[in-house]
Amino acid sequence: MLSIKDFSEMAHLSAQTLRYYHAEGLLVPARVDEQTGYRSYTFDQVEKAMLITVLRQAGLGVKQVRRALGEPGVAAALLAEHTDRVRRERAEQDEALRTARDLLETRPEPCLRHVPAMTVVSKPAPVIRGDDQQGWDLNETVLEAATQDLVRTVESYGAVPAGTPWRTLAPGSAYAGKGPFWLVRVAVRADAATLAALQPVAEVRELDAGEELSITMPGRHSMAKYCTAIGRLLVHPLENAFLDIGRLRHLVREDGVEFSAPIRRAG
Secondary structure, three states: OEHHHHHHHHOOOEEEEEEHHHHHHOOOOOOEEEOOEEEEEOHHHHHHHHHHHHHOOOOHHHHHHHHHHHOHHHHHHHHHHHHHHHHHHHHHHHHHHHHHHHHHOOOOOOEEEEEEEEEEEEEEOOOOOOOOOHHHHHHHHHHHHHHHHHHHHHHHHEEEEEEOOOOOOOOOOOOOOOOOOOEEEEEOOOHHHHHHHHOOOOOOEEEEEEEEHHHHHOOOOHHHHHHHHHHHHHHHOOOOOEEOOHEEEEEEEOOOEEEEEEEEOOO
């Protein structure tokens, strides 16, 4: 039999950790002295301690490790599920690092730009009312899917998407009790017959040329970036003009999100 001290040294686990694993039923000593409470282990328990250590270093929680050891048949599935989760988290961390670097090295600033006249196809996106980041992320998934569906619809009718699709709040529905709250839109190039064929399945309208104040935030779309963008757009000085924030466009690109608000000139 090995004392807890000897076993601790062989397994590279502290005595405190061994007591915790005992309490959790993860690594039960071979014998516990009823009078002194001293724990003793057998040599072959070193292998189990090693496996527990490896699983814990891989990021599995105590409950997951206990299940992997107690149900060998599900161990592979648990590891596969955990591997997928770790990869997603690593991808999110990598993206966050890139975004942080972009934000620190180059502070996004608003810029004025001319927007040409365009033919636009729109469809409503039935999202939920989300007041937290979880709701925001869910709506992002819905809006991305709706955007892809709109592009496929446009292409199926023979129209050609022109530029990056965008989404915008549906007029008058920002604070409604029910959706949809958003429209997904894409500019297109198409002849009159194609646009007429699209009318029953999507709204087709002509937008006049104009000016916009735009700012691009790097990385994924988020509530914080949306609020930051609006704040920077609103404080940007404009002479004899104001921003129509209610018609703010969100253009989601691979490297970030562009927020563009139409400029209305006074008089």
